[in-house]
Amino acid sequence: MKAVRLEYLRPGDQLAHPIIDSYGRVLLQKEVIFTEKLIKRLSDLDFKYVYIEDELSDDIIPQNIIDEELRIEAISNIRNTFKVFHQYKKKKHQQYMLEQSVNTVQQTVNDIIGVVDQHDEILSIMSDIFMFDDYLYNHSVNVTVYTLVLAKELNYSSRQIEEIGIGAMLHDIGKVKVPKSIIDKPGKLTDMEFEVVKEHTTYGYEILKQFKGIPSVVANCAYQHHERLDGSGYPLGLKGPNIHEYAKIMAVSDVFDAVTSNRVYRNAFLPHEGLEILYSGSGTQYSQEYINLFRKHISIYPNGAYVTLSDGRSGIIASQTKIPDRPIVRILDEGEQPISKSEVYDLDLSQKPDVVITDCNTTQV
Incomplete structure (x- = not known):
């Protein structure tokens, strides 16, 4: 396909x-x-x-590190948890519901940790191509997976991995207090609307810090995931040393997924374009160490995408290798000359260091 x-x-x-x-x-x-x-x-x-x-690519399968069933379950749990936090009024029965929701989030994080632990290969692209709605909850799942993979590669302890996973899953919970008309606005936000959106970090911190069952670092994930190393972030304008490491990791995951996801106001950037956006802020806004680690563990050219090579050949990404930017390409034409079905072949770029991908689109045109 x-x-x-x-x-x-x-x-x-x-x-x-x-x-x-x-x-x-x-x-x-x-x-x-x-x-x-x-x-x-x-x-x-x-x-x-x-x-x-597509007849020439019928054996090409899209990537996804977590299966559809787990994704839908995770989205449902996040949606319900956001609702419980939003409606919480410090009443006894609501306190019970809150505790249950937090336990559910913790279990969901551990389920995803179990899946991540089973995957030693390059991280599959988390694409919302099949998922129609609820960007906020899809985004929360994707950021959680990316963040957990980085935490694993950084050799964090089991406790730290669980903490950062919960922090990632709840990092945008403050958006429940932002008017839906602003969150779902199809066009560019006004300066005033953007100021309202920025408040979600403070809202999230205030929501989470009041509950004893949630570690304080989880509240700080919500508070600081939009802070930037050079102090250009919000809400406090913190600089590098003052930003929690969890938030620095989460910033990389958050930005990558935000720009590579479909939004009502723009098309998704392709994964390699998302990585370029991160690198444009490397060392100034985002940790270069975490971007480099991220690059080593994601496949930036998704299966099924149409690519052009430096030698003029073009084709479709067939599968991934152990090198994220060196996938296997199913060659469909030599230069500008299409080849017949019987002549189609796969080219492993990990074995061809002199050939690179120069362009990537999501279709042959």
């Missing part, structure tokens, strides 16, 4: 993977044949891209 931006989708193309919402409901079944009406409907719903069946 190959990834195709919606503007390149054509009537007669066949969906290669079901599209579901964050409640697990199937919106479009696999093998649906697209019509002009269906394509327009997806466009009206702000879909950006889909995977379609």
Whole structure:
């Protein structure tokens, strides 16, 4: 299968993977044949891209480190926890509900830790390509996975890994106090609206710090994940030494997922573009150590993406190697000359140091 931006989708193309919402409901079944009406409907719903069946890439499978069932369960638990925190009024029955929600978050984090521990290979891209709604909760899951992988590679203790995992899962909980009209605004925020959004860090800290069952470092994750090494972040404008290490790690995960996820106001950047954004702030806004570690453990060219090589050849990412920016490419044309189906072959870039990817899109055009 190959990834195709919606503007390149054509009537007669066949969906290669079901599209579901964050409640697990199937919106479009696999093998649906697209019509002009269906394509327009997806466009009206702000879909950006889909995977379609393709004869030359029918064995190419999208990546995802956690399966669909665990993702939906995690999203449900985060959604319910945010709701409980938002409605909390210090009443006895609500205190019980809160404790249950925190326990559920802890269990969800441990479930994801178990999955991460089983994966020693390059981290798979966490794509929301199949998930229709609830950006906030999808984002919380993705940031949790990325952060846990980095914590594992930093040889954090089991306690620290669990702490930072809970911090990542709840880092945006303060957004429950930001008006939904601002959170879901399709256009650019005004300066005043952005100031309101920035308050989510303080809201999150105030929400979390009042509960004894939550470590103080978890509250600080919510408070500091938008702080930057050079003091340009918010809400306090802290500089490097004064920012908690958990928040520095989370900043890398948070920015990468934010820019590589579909939003109502823009298309997602491709993973290699997201990494370039991080590197543009390396050492000034974000820790170079954590960006480098992140780069070593993510595959920045997702399976199914169409790429151009430095020698003029082009094709589709077929699978990953142990080197994130050196995947296996299924070559579909030599220069500008397409090759026949029988001549299609896979090129392992980890074995070809003189050939590099010079361009990446989500479709052949």
